[in-house]
Amino acid sequence: MxxxxxxxxxxxxxxxxxxxxxxxxxxxxxxxxxxxxxxxxxxxxxxxxxxxxxxxxxxxxxxxxxxxxxxxxxxxxxxxxxxxxxxxxxxxxxxxxxxxxxxxxxxxxxxxxxxxxxxxxxxxxxxxxxxxxxxxxxxxxxxxxxxGEQLIGEALDDRDYPRLRSIDEDFISKPGLFGWDKLDAGSALLVEQFDNIWPRLSQPAPKVLDLGCGYGYLSVKAFGQGVGSILATDNNAAAVMACRQNFERLAIPGEVLADNCAAGINDRHDLVLCNPPFHQGFSVEGELTDRFIATAARLCNRDGLAAFVVNRFIPLERKAANHFGKIETLVDNGSFKVLLLSQPKKG
Ligand SMILES: C[S@@+](CC[C@H](N)C(=O)[O-])C[C@H]1O[C@@H](n2cnc3c(N)ncnc32)[C@H](O)[C@@H]1O
Incomplete structure (x- = not known):
């Protein structure tokens, strides 16, 4: 401390x-x-x-x-x-x-x-x-x-904090959630790999879990690819709110749950999508990445897949080896890498 x-x-x-x-x-x-x-x-x-x-x-x-x-x-x-x-x-x-x-x-x-x-x-x-x-x-x-007796100054510019707003033609978002006004380059790289991932799924309409969903970018793109169901979850209240709104606006029949690394979720899925958090507050948090991998293994069907995107310096291969039997790098663009994890090990 x-x-x-x-x-x-x-x-x-x-x-x-x-x-x-x-x-x-x-x-x-x-x-x-x-x-x-x-x-x-x-x-x-x-x-x-x-x-x-x-x-x-x-x-x-x-x-x-x-x-x-x-x-x-x-x-x-x-x-x-x-x-x-x-x-x-x-x-x-x-x-x-x-x-x-x-x-x-x-x-x-x-x-x-x-x-x-x-x-x-x-x-x-x-x-x-x-x-x-x-x-x-x-x-x-x-x-x-x-x-004082009276508030003396003008309110500070909070960019209209509570308001959800459009950030492009598809998504709404707001201050207070991860990269709220931009498209994350790592997440975009993961979505580019969807055409490689979907043919490898055992189910043509997979049950998808979006772990750490933010405003729902990965879920929305997965929906466009064809899914059986989507469950999206995040720790951050602003993220849960924005993701729910995006599902509603885009008529995506998915569920959005507030949870801590999906601790309260027990349903297994055909595909887990994840761009794990790298920072927790002001500190870099390696342990958090481990928790996300362990959760992906726990919530992945035996023949299911987990697709992770991380900064290329994160040793995800080593971390994932404890939890998955097979680890493949689908792409590494010099900044981020996308890994496909399969054969989850029993915890
Ligand atoms: C790198 S962002 C990815 C957001 C989104 N999936 C995307 O691709 O744009 C990581 C997300 O993990 C969430 N997160 C952080 N700690 C978490 C936890 N303990 N449980 C669930 N989600 C968490 C953050 O709030 C953030 O939305």
């Missing part, structure tokens, strides 16, 4: 009993879900794994795409937030925090220098009124901002 997380943990541990407070947590705070619940303090997260862990610990926790409408304006005395990776998310949450805090209420911001924390603190001070920035050492910051 770094100094920033430790400071946040200390502050949460000191949350005065019964003071109406909110802890806003994204993927950066998974390690802190071991913190015991505090009376008066709720948790809001856009990650299903954080939601589940917190719920099991007895927290009062909500899972949404950072929708703060359940808390009425001026109802909170304290909000704790470690800044997220994406600017639109941080701006959205600072704006929402300003509205939900009562006059005299406090927003506590945590983050590192390279995450733009000092700039976010300065912007938040302009909105809220007053604040003090504490240096934590090793480039960490802890800002304490107090909401």
């Amino acid at each position: 770094d100094l920033i997380e430790q400071t946040l943990l200390d502050q949460l541990n000191q949350h005065p009993a019964d003071l109406p407070g909110l802890w806003i947590a994204d993927e950066n705070l998974i390690g802190l879900a071991s913190l015991a619940p505090r009376p008066g303090l709720s948790l809001l997260t856009n990650r299903f794994d954080v939601y589940q862990a917190a719920q099991e610990m007895g927290w009062e926790v909500l899972y949404s795409d950072f929708d703060l409408s359940p808390w009425s304006e001026g109802s909170l005395q304290r909000i704790y937030y470690r800044v997220s990776k994406e600017k639109a998310v941080v701006h959205h949450l600072i704006n929402q925090a300003a509205l939900r805090l009562a006059p005299g209420g406090q927003l506590q911001l945590f983050g590192a220098k390279q995450e733009g924390t000092k700039t976010y603190f300065d912007k938040a001070r302009k909105v809220l009124g007053d604040g003090q920035l504490n240096k934590l050492g090793k480039g960490g910051f802890f800002g304490e901002l107090t909401r």
Whole structure:
């Protein structure tokens, strides 16, 4: 645990009993879900794994795409937030925090220098009124901002955070989800391989699982290829929402589930499609790739296939060897590679 997380943990541990407070947590705070619940303090997260862990610990926790409408304006005395990776998310949450805090209420911001924390603190001070920035050492910051009687500044530009919008003629998406306004080059490479993959499937109309679906790009393209059914799943609330909307708009009769690496799914599939996450919060997460491969093996039919696309430097062949009997590289374009995994091993 770094100094920033430790400071946040200390502050949460000191949350005065019964003071109406909110802890806003994204993927950066998974390690802190071991913190015991505090009376008066709720948790809001856009990650299903954080939601589940917190719920099991007895927290009062909500899972949404950072929708703060359940808390009425001026109802909170304290909000704790470690800044997220994406600017639109941080701006959205600072704006929402300003509205939900009562006059005299406090927003506590945590983050590192390279995450733009000092700039976010300065912007938040302009909105809220007053604040003090504490240096934590090793480039960490802890800002304490107090909401004045009136909000003094204009709301920060959050790119209209909650709104789903068209990003091309096929897809809608929104800030807050992976590469929301672009087509991922890795995913495009995987789709280019569909013509090689479909003839090798044991079923002409396969049952497809889209693991870590984002806004649903792989699912939608798979549907065009011919499928029996599609199940798409993601941890991120914005992704689940956008994928559902894309299925609805394009009349795709698929199901979209919020889940942590498909932990709650047990149905086997003929084809698993996956562009696994490479980063978790601000850190690179190798273990996550392993979990995605193990899940693909668990949810693949005996004669099924799993198609993965990864950055070419990820040793997916080595990682997959524990879980699949056969591993083929379909293409390597110098940036990404597409691997076809078959003969899943029993876990
Ligand atoms: C590289 S993106 C791929 C998105 C999409 N499949 C595409 O091709 O555009 C990886 C996705 O995995 C999701 N993800 C990250 N951690 C996850 C987890 N523990 N369980 C399920 N999905 C997760 C992210 O939210 C993200 O949407």
